[in-house]
Amino acid sequence: MAAGWSVLDAINKNSKAEAEEKPKARFRTRDISIDRMYSNDKNFYSMEDIEKLADTIQAVGLLENIAVVYDPCEKGEYRIVAGERRWRALKKLLERGYEEFKIATCQILTPAEEHEEMVQLIIANAYRTKNTKDILEEAKQLKESLQYMKENNLTLCGVKLDGKIRDAVANIMKMSSTKIAQINSINNNLLPEFKEKLGNGEMTFSAAYELSGMTQEEQTEMLENHENGSSPTLKEVRDAKKKEESDDEQEAVSDSDTLPGQMKYPDDNESKEDQIQPDQEEEWQQAHPESIISLCYSCQRYSECNVKTGTCNHCDRYINKEEAEKTDEQKYNEQQDAIDRETKRKLQEKADQEKMEHLPSDRETKVHNVKLGATFFEDVKSGRKSFELRKNDRGYKEGDMITLHEYKDGSETGRCITKKIVYILEEFQGLKEGYCILGLEKIEAREV
Known part of the structure; x- marks a missing residue:
């Protein structure tokens, strides 16, 4: 493939x-x-x-x-x-x-x-x-x-x-x-103490990734500097890395036997495993440093850009890759979704306004008579079944009364239960449109 x-x-x-x-x-x-x-x-x-x-x-x-x-x-x-x-x-x-x-x-x-x-x-x-x-x-x-x-x-x-x-x-x-690749770097290189802080939400992902690029000794030193339980910030880690890189450069200049700009060739006694093999590429590569404020990683021109960086937050050539590559169908669907959301919002506002205008205290208590299968009658009567899934074609309201008449073999048995609607759930994932769940509070039961 x-x-x-x-x-x-x-x-x-x-x-x-x-x-x-x-x-x-x-x-x-x-x-x-x-x-x-x-x-x-x-x-x-x-x-x-x-x-x-x-x-x-x-x-x-x-x-x-x-x-x-x-x-x-x-x-x-x-x-x-x-x-x-x-x-x-x-x-x-x-x-x-x-x-x-x-x-x-x-x-x-x-x-x-x-x-x-x-x-x-x-x-x-x-x-x-x-x-x-x-x-x-x-x-x-x-x-x-x-x-x-x-x-x-x-x-x-x-x-x-x-x-x-x-x-x-x-x-x-x-x-x-x-x-x-960044997650892999954290899994492989980050000290367990820092990994635990990341998992508990005590450290940002960016700080953890930058730490994973440091040696075990450098991470241990950073950990000892935060013995009070606090976690190093991204700025602290980057400052520590810059200081270490500056110290390494000065040490390299003082210890090197070559002139600036010269290439250092491997010693004859250096093993092949220690030498860099240019034709061998590790399958699991390390990533370019990334920052949560960078625009580069969401830019359509990322692959061709020569100045991309993990700290970029403004660019005059930036093109949002996700937006630029949307199809006409995706754009149309987004427009329709926006219209649907706005329509839903207005309908909800209208419904809320009507609800305020018709508070339960301003209307007579309505009684709804509905049929109930004999299979469920005892569960409803005992209170074990305290809710009803119903098609909301009667205008159920909180405070209304609902009388459940037992039916068996197509005929009413004469037993009924009256309950008060104390809760209505209409918008819920998986609930069929036009249906609602009624929370009921027992008032009385009658048998003939």
């Missing part, structure tokens, strides 16, 4: 006749008890906001399958490849007493080689929000897994790995190759 390996080549197998098992729109599913699943030891991602995710699943259900492979062991039968946060959230709901969340529909994956499974796990988590610690570990695991697979002639979903590994990692993580 002349253009280098792309993860899309592994995902889109229509052009890969040699693929061993082609991905498809349909896949095997099975309803599995969450007690039969177990955590994947390869999953290094942080598990945050599980309680919040559990609340979301309780309100709208599980919107995305958990992906598992059948691999029985002492921990369970099915190892989770994708969806561990969802699995943990379902366990929380089970602890709260909601037995209906014990069974989950799962996608059954074909068992893969351990390095391929690691890549699959990372691709499955591409959508999630990650902290710095997750990103550093993700780049490290991807590089190691892909390099192993390439060196051992393994395939990813049947596709051979060609091209540079760094480009493949950048493609999967949706980052530039330059940024990936």
Whole structure:
């Protein structure tokens, strides 16, 4: 592949006749008890906001399958490849007493080689929000897994790995190759103490990258200068590097036996490993120093520019690459999105104004009579089911009363429950347009 390996080549197998098992729109599913699943030891991602995710699943259900492979062991039968946060959230709901969340529909994956499974796990988590610690570990695991697979002639979903590994990692993580090289420099060279500060958000990425370019002795000295627990700033690191470079230049001039401008040839007894081989290029290259204030890295003329720098914040030849390369369709879609956002904003303003004009205290309490299946009547009556998913075609308002009449076999049984609407949720991801979730507070139950 002349253009280098792309993860899309592994995902889109229509052009890969040699693929061993082609991905498809349909896949095997099975309803599995969450007690039969177990955590994947390869999953290094942080598990945050599980309680919040559990609340979301309780309100709208599980919107995305958990992906598992059948691999029985002492921990369970099915190892989770994708969806561990969802699995943990379902366990929380089970602890709260909601037995209906014990069974989950799962996608059954074909068992893969351990390095391929690691890549699959990372691709499955591409959508999630990650902290710095997750990103550093993700780049490290991807590089190691892909390099192993390439060196051992393994395939990813049947596709051979060609091209540079760094480009493949950048493609999967949706980052530039330059940024990936910087992350690699931090993973390989930064002291563990500084890496921990970066992962905890106590140090900026730029400062950490500049530090990774210093020797272990220089980093240790910098660490000792911040024994009070503070972290070095980008300016402090750069000032220290400039001072060290200035000292090295002076020492080189005093110790050198050559005249200024002369080339120093290697000694005869210097080993070949210590000599620079110009025809050998390391596959995982170090990046050009980058700063968060630089314009160069987003410029369309970056590759042809001879004055690019990591500290540039103004340029009379700057062309925004992302904007310049947009297609007519992308520009049209952006315009339509802007119109939709403005329309939504105005409609919301109008709705807010109407809501203020018709406060609950200014209107009579409305009673809505609705049908309720006998299957759910006892759960609603006991308060175990404290919400209702309804099509909002009746103008439900907070403070309204809703009377739920039990129906069985097409006829009303005579039992009913009256509840007060205390909460309405209309805009929520996964909620079908025109529907709402009503939070209910029990008032009375009546049986005939």
